Amino acid sequence: MKIKCVPLGAGQDVGKSCVIVTLGGKMIMFDCGMHMGYQDDRRYPDFYRISKIGDFTQAIDCIVVTHFHLDHVGALPYFTEVCGYEGPIYMTYPTKALAPLMLEDYRKVTVERKGEQEQFSALQIQQCMKKVTAVDLRQTVTVDNDLQLRAYYAGHVLGAAMFYVKAGDSTIVYTGDYNMTPDRHLGAAQIDRLRPDLLITESTYATTVRDSKCAREREFLKSVHKCIDDGGKILIPVFALGRAQELCILLDDYWERMNIKAPIYFSAGLTMQANVYYKLLISWTNQKVKDTYVTRNTFDFKHVSPFDRSEMDAPGPCVLFATPGMLSGGLSLEVFKHWAPSERNMIILPGYCIAGTVGHKLMSGKPTRIELDKRTQIDVRCQIHHLSFSAHTDAKGIMDLVRHVDPRHVILVHGEKPKMATLKNRIMTELKIPCFYPANHELVEVPSHCIFKVDLSNRFVMHHLIDDVNDSQNSQNLSAPMDDMLETADGSSSIRNASSYSLPPTQVRTHVEGIAVNENSLRIKILHPIEAQACLADMKHDVSFSCFQTIFVEANGHGRLVDIGEKTILHSLYLELVKWVGNAVSREEDCIIGGSFCMRLCKGSVTQNGSEGQSESEFNHGIKDRDIGDSISCNPSSSRQKIEVECNWCYEDNSLANRVMGILRTLNLKLQQCLITGSSQCKESTNYHRY
Amino acid sequence: MRLTCLGERNGVVEAGEPACHLLEICDTRLLLECPLDLSALSYFLPTLLKRPEMVLSSNTKATGYDLKHGDAKTSSIPSRNYEPEHAYEHGSSSHIKRQKLLSHSDADGVASHLLCGLMRDWNAVNGSSPYKELDGQILIEAEPWYKTADLGLVDIPLLDAVIISNPIGMLGLPFLTRHPEFSAKIFATDATTKCGQLLIEELLSSHNEYVQLYGRSSIGKAPPWLELKHIAKLPSNIKDALYGVNGSTRANWHPIYSVADVRECIAKISRLHYGEEASVDGILVLKPSSSGFGIGASNWAMTVPWSRLTYIATSMRKSGSAMGLNLSALKGNQILLLSDLQASKMSNANPLATFQKTIGGDVDDPRASKKGSLRIRAQRFWPRRSAIGSTSQPSGDIISKQIQPCTVSPLISAEPLQATAMGSTEGTPQLQSVTSGRFLDVKWSETDIKESISTLAKEVKSAVSAGGCVLIPISPSGLIFELIEEIALELRSATVGHIPMFYVSSAAEELLAYSNIIPEWLGPSRQEKLYAGEALFGIAGLLKEKDLIPLHSLQTPEFLKLWQEPCVVFAAHWGLRMGPAVHLLHRWGKNMDNMLVLLEPSLDIQLALSPFQPLAIQVLRLAVISGLRPKEVPWVIEKLQPMFTLVPEFLQQSLSLNTEVRNPTSMHFYSSRQSVFLQDFPEEMQVEMSPELAANLKPKQLKTGKLTVAQLTADLCTKDGHWSLQMPKSSKNSLGSSQKYGCCWGVVNVLALVTALKDCGLSDLSVTKIDNDQSINLGNSPLEEVLNFDKVFIEIYSPSPASLAITSKATHISSDDPALRHLVTDAVSRSLERF
Numbered sequence A: 001m002k003i004k005c006v007p008l009g010a011g012q013d014v015g016k017s018c019v020i021v022t023l024g025g026k027m028i029m030f031d032c033g034m035h036m037g038y039q040d041d042r043r044y045p046d047f048y049r050i051s052k053i054g055d056f057t058q059a060i061d062c063i064v065v066t067h068f069h070l071d072h073v074g075a076l077p078y079f080t081e082v083c084g085y086e087g088p089i090y091m092t093y094p095t096k097a098l099a100p101l102m103l104e105d106y107r108k109v110t111v112e113r114k115g116e117q118e119q120f121s122a123l124q125i126q127q128c129m130k131k132v133t134a135v136d137l138r139q140t141v142t143v144d145n146d147l148q149l150r151a152y153y154a155g156h157v158l159g160a161a162m163f164y165v166k167a168g169d170s171t172i173v174y175t176g177d178y179n180m181t182p183d184r185h186l187g188a189a190q191i192d193r194l195r196p197d198l199l200i201t202e203s204t205y206a207t208t209v210r211d212s213k214c215a216r217e218r219e220f221l222k223s224v225h226k227c228i229d230d231g232g233k234i235l236i237p238v239f240a241l242g243r244a245q246e247l248c249i250l251l252d253d254y255w256e257r258m259n260i261k262a263p264i265y266f267s268a269g270l271t272m273q274a275n276v277y278y279k280l281l282i283s284w285t286n287q288k289v290k291d292t293y294v295t296r297n298t299f300d301f302k303h304v305s306p307f308d309r310s311e312m313d314a315p316g317p318c319v320l321f322a323t324p325g326m327l328s329g330g331l332s333l334e335v336f337k338h339w340a341p342s343e344r345n346m347i348i349l350p351g352y353c354i355a356g357t358v359g360h361k362l363m364s365g366k367p368t369r370i371e372l373d374k375r376t377q378i379d380v381r382c383q384i385h386h387l388s389f390s391a392h393t394d395a396k397g398i399m400d401l402v403r404h405v406d407p408r409h410v411i412l413v414h415g416e417k418p419k420m421a422t423l424k425n426r427i428m429t430e431l432k433i434p435c436f437y438p439a440n441h442e443l444v445e446v447p448s449h450c451i452f453k454v455d456l457s458n459r460f461v462m463h464h465l466i467d468d469v470n471d472s473q474n475s476q477n478l479s480a481p482m483d484d485m486l487e488t489a490d491g492s493s494s495i496r497n498a499s500s501y502s503l504p505p506t507q508v509r510t511h512v513e514g515i516a517v518n519e520n521s522l523r524i525k526i527l528h529p530i531e532a533q534a535c536l537a538d539m540k541h542d543v544s545f546s547c548f549q550t551i552f553v554e555a556n557g558h559g560r561l562v563d564i565g566e567k568t569i570l571h572s573l574y575l576e577l578v579k580w581v582g583n584a585v586s587r588e589e590d591c592i593i594g595g596s597f598c599m600r601l602c603k604g605s606v607t608q609n610g611s612e613g614q615s616e617s618e619f620n621h622g623i624k625d626r627d628i629g630d631s632i633s634c635n636p637s638s639s640r641q642k643i644e645v646e647c648n649w650c651y652e653d654n655s656l657a658n659r660v661m662g663i664l665r666t667l668n669l670k671l672q673q674c675l676i677t678g679s680s681q682c683k684e685s686t687n688y689h690r691y
Numbered sequence B: 001m002r003l004t005c006l007g008e009r010n011g012v013v014e015a016g017e018p019a020c021h022l023l024e025i026c027d028t029r030l031l032l033e034c035p036l037d038l039s040a041l042s043y044f045l046p047t048l049l050k051r052p053e054m055v056l057s058s059n060t061k062a063t064g065y066d067l068k069h070g071d072a073k074t075s076s077i078p079s080r081n082y083e084p085e086h087a088y089e090h091g092s093s094s095h096i097k098r099q100k101l102l103s104h105s106d107a108d109g110v111a112s113h114l115l116c117g118l119m120r121d122w123n124a125v126n127g128s129s130p131y132k133e134l135d136g137q138i139l140i141e142a143e144p145w146y147k148t149a150d151l152g153l154v155d156i157p158l159l160d161a162v163i164i165s166n167p168i169g170m171l172g173l174p175f176l177t178r179h180p181e182f183s184a185k186i187f188a189t190d191a192t193t194k195c196g197q198l199l200i201e202e203l204l205s206s207h208n209e210y211v212q213l214y215g216r217s218s219i220g221k222a223p224p225w226l227e228l229k230h231i232a233k234l235p236s237n238i239k240d241a242l243y244g245v246n247g248s249t250r251a252n253w254h255p256i257y258s259v260a261d262v263r264e265c266i267a268k269i270s271r272l273h274y275g276e277e278a279s280v281d282g283i284l285v286l287k288p289s290s291s292g293f294g295i296g297a298s299n300w301a302m303t304v305p306w307s308r309l310t311y312i313a314t315s316m317r318k319s320g321s322a323m324g325l326n327l328s329a330l331k332g333n334q335i336l337l338l339s340d341l342q343a344s345k346m347s348n349a350n351p352l353a354t355f356q357k358t359i360g361g362d363v364d365d366p367r368a369s370k371k372g373s374l375r376i377r378a379q380r381f382w383p384r385r386s387a388i389g390s391t392s393q394p395s396g397d398i399i400s401k402q403i404q405p406c407t408v409s410p411l412i413s414a415e416p417l418q419a420t421a422m423g424s425t426e427g428t429p430q431l432q433s434v435t436s437g438r439f440l441d442v443k444w445s446e447t448d449i450k451e452s453i454s455t456l457a458k459e460v461k462s463a464v465s466a467g468g469c470v471l472i473p474i475s476p477s478g479l480i481f482e483l484i485e486e487i488a489l490e491l492r493s494a495t496v497g498h499i500p501m502f503y504v505s506s507a508a509e510e511l512l513a514y515s516n517i518i519p520e521w522l523g524p525s526r527q528e529k530l531y532a533g534e535a536l537f538g539i540a541g542l543l544k545e546k547d548l549i550p551l552h553s554l555q556t557p558e559f560l561k562l563w564q565e566p567c568v569v570f571a572a573h574w575g576l577r578m579g580p581a582v583h584l585l586h587r588w589g590k591n592m593d594n595m596l597v598l599l600e601p602s603l604d605i606q607l608a609l610s611p612f613q614p615l616a617i618q619v620l621r622l623a624v625i626s627g628l629r630p631k632e633v634p635w636v637i638e639k640l641q642p643m644f645t646l647v648p649e650f651l652q653q654s655l656s657l658n659t660e661v662r663n664p665t666s667m668h669f670y671s672s673r674q675s676v677f678l679q680d681f682p683e684e685m686q687v688e689m690s691p692e693l694a695a696n697l698k699p700k701q702l703k704t705g706k707l708t709v710a711q712l713t714a715d716l717c718t719k720d721g722h723w724s725l726q727m728p729k730s731s732k733n734s735l736g737s738s739q740k741y742g743c744c745w746g747v748v749n750v751l752a753l754v755t756a757l758k759d760c761g762l763s764d765l766s767v768t769k770i771d772n773d774q775s776i777n778l779g780n781s782p783l784e785e786v787l788n789f790d791k792v793f794i795e796i797y798s799p800s801p802a803s804l805a806i807t808s809k810a811t812h813i814s815s816d817d818p819a820l821r822h823l824v825t826d827a828v829s830r831s832l833e834r835f
């Protein structure tokens, strides 16, 4: 079985994440993102590589979206509403709630942009989101009988998840973006040691190792405070969700502590609305935020108010969070035009800026003049601050995750090619795991690990794992003398105990034995040996036994046994055995049987036996030169006499036979009055004795 | 698989009582739920009466109080300033004076009140009996204890896991977890854990308030009411209800747990999401799915390697705002365990039935005449009132006609709470002590919960519009959110100005805040609110507008500041014995404009209200259905298609009459303290075989057919419910295996056999080969010739004689010496060449 993986986006690149994976006969699309750096066809993944005729619903079994960032969900409405994909789509509750906000925000920005035609309408976003199935963390979702998936907490942004997918016997983990360290409002990524065939991980910071976040936060707050004290205005271009909330928590808290009066603004409407969602979804944040929801919801910011355009040129210091991030247009760019020329003001760029955006230009060097388009140029005199805390994990985090998940293969996506190469080498050398970082549209095939599935028969399972009822019934006769004891004594194996095997709750390893049967190279089936008898009939080897046993009989005051009669003796023997083995034996006309076990009195041992003295030679007709005389000491003066029985049985009934033989050997049969006078009266007199 | 039912009341599994089971499956012992029998709480008095003379002295005062209220019928809205009417200090609570102002008066009021209600010691001879008879009910005068299921039948150290499906099932958990030998894992959904924690903490805080007001009546030893000498004197119906038949459940009573017990208990719970798999000791895999019974409430799918079981706990086919009953997650399991079913009549149980039962027992009482006279005397103290203002009935009359409610919607059936036919034979007015303005029984709509709630809300509105206060005793559950929303909607349309709603409970603030952060646990319509970016419930808005005010208790400064009447109050109650609802019922009970709403179907209204009698307050009952009804059982079976179904015994009749079960399933009925066995019926189990082991198999083609067979010796391993066959760790002698199965295969290798015999010290032997009717004696060292033979005899001479006759298909062993026989057998089985 092979797992095939083709990145349609985010292969040796950041932007438009979209990875197609075929495993276990299923095709899954992980993320359906757009590229913010392009305005042409290149902004979307090339979906027609999946199906030339465009029958995506048929081709793809499901789409999994990891989080609400546009480079992961941006192309989804286009794919469902324009390309016509109608199959299942999965994302977490927060992603389903928040992705439409991001999409709507983006749509507005593009519409506002000159000459730009919208890719999808507001209605199409809504219709698209209706098709989404929301999932909870760690919930095992069954897509169909052979396809299951499960979300794990990924940090990064609210609702971000890694997805584990199992199709047939093949398994894969796709991380999306994740953060291995908690931040102001989110926890760190959490996943089990899943040992999948393939791990596809992001590698944004493939070579970066970051220092403590606290120091960077302090530095950020210090520069903000200084700027405010100097009467400057601070612009923080952000996307509506994610970084905006994290920085807001940070500033709101700082404002409270330092008693700062300068207003913090959120660009009105959308970003304020986003906080409402965050309040509802507080159970997806970190423990610290969750713990305080009763007294005050962390996203009820005290110092934050909505921004009015008229305040753009109002005097006095302020902080403004404005969308979109990267200064790619909209309000943030408009405000930038107003505020950039003043040295007192400050632009804070949090996080990554894609090439082609104003944000990217600001980050690369310190420009003094920026050309927005042919007619507009802006003098940039304000301070520019780049905030390097990112919601992505660093190289150490990636290595930790790979080590923890312990996959058989790794594929790197969502990163920059040279850095990915470095990380790939680290994974191959340090972790000894094969690693790949395909470019877009480049196919990687990895084998899914070879597993043999076998069926265990009912009986096999019962025998090894369930306390067998019959066995436990048998074991109630433990006090009976048994030849079985010898078996355990000689140390060959504890046979009896093994047959009543019961799995202790904590035991995770049980020794089992059985017969593996394979018919016409279909699946292997493991049978209990007894079940295997049918197909192994011609292999069977019958083992049978025969044996003689001397029994002492006391018939007090009733003379010779010959007078008593074989049947009476047999019956009293039977009654004696029943005491020990219950209904495992039954009585026939002239023998006692139990399965293949059969016991009868030796011919002549009663009728011709006058006294002990004579009996010796009569008994020895079975096997020549038997030497039993020495072991028997008899007292001629007592009424104790000997009889001999012959037993035959097959291997199957060995344990019953051994038990019976043990009983007989130590038996001192006392014939009762009633038995001697006649077996027909036996019942009555037994009853009499009871009264 | 074995199921033992641990719940008991009156000796049978009864509906309305939270179920509790011990499930043993695959050597794993699971306790399903750990609830408390809350109905037993109603047998306690809501106060303690320390000194009889003290009570007597307040007798007249109480009467005055009562009459005063009766007179104030026209303007009965109690004063805003909640001054105690009698400056009277209760002995046991004289400390903390300032804060307890209200509660003092309350405690006093309740105490004095009880005297009017025909109270007398149950044991006339022994004045110190812990039992009091009040209004025909026998009540315990003691600090409440709590009754769990028969946990005595559970071997606590051996318990592997506890499964909690809803907050109700969690109430008794601290009693279990504080056991020093408790080591089981506990599984519950995250939301159940949270709601359960709030519920438990509310119980603790209500109990602590009780103790602060009335003191502790027993510390560290068994209280008098649990003593056999007192129990023996009780009528059998009470005895059975409290102590089980033959006193079997006497050991189920426990004193309240501590804050530390609760903290430790909560910390031990593994919190799951719906659909999250969790494994117990790597063998059993659990998976919760929504049951529709409330926020976070769950049913469970359990998987062991050879069978799958569905455990349906309290479920509702039509749910409110919580996520609905999810049966599709439970399909395809062989065993179905249905628990917590409603008895067919439960949703509409006639409260008079229980009443009648109690009285029936009393008729034979030789002291009946005395009681009767007492009652007549008591009659004079309070004038009978009714909703239409009828004058008091002559004491000798049988009340045959009662007041009908002004508006009767199709959902409402009105019936007088007074007994009409009862006690009339003697012509004495025995039973008229039970009074209320009117009694409404709102039927819980099976099809539309919203309709039931809106009916209720309309009633609340009309009560408030008439100037009354509405008291809704309620426990923290999902239902409260819907009630608040609906009532707020009605109040807004009322024309009487701003009427606040209060939620008085230690859990109030947290629960209301919690309601807004749980989208994952709600049904589709509420989840839409998340996607629309709106608050999940209207509660957030009500809190902001101060239409809804959460209060921790009635003893806080906020209470005095914010309290305003008329109002609608949701309040913690605990069987109407503890918590703020008790104080409020006492305060409002005498006024017929006020309304009391009772929501719990298991609450015995006569019993619950008896300490508060006489009451004029309107009583509205909305018995909220919890649990599937018997007629829904076939529907569930149809959906899930189990092979075996386990249902409580009381359903036996209704189910056997029901022909709707089209797909035959083997029905088993369980009853209290009984075990039901189900033989394990494994189905084929699919496991993974490690590549190393597969490579190690040496398959042989059989002569007949295309079958290949191989002997397998392996270790069956499990991790988190995932099973696999691995290379055996121990090098056990696999050859011994044939002996366990009583069967041998293959052909005897005579050379190997002789060697094996010699290894055992049996070297005094001779081998005879018979080939083509020729007998060849090979002595004791046979050559390779023995590889082909028809028959071989081996004679062993010492230590005792034995002989073997061997052919290619069979071996016969003759020996009288058991030890020798065993050695020989072992040698034969080891020298068989298999496959």
Ligand SMILES: [Zn+2]
Binding pocket: A067, A069, A072, A156, A177
């Ligand atoms: Zn991202």
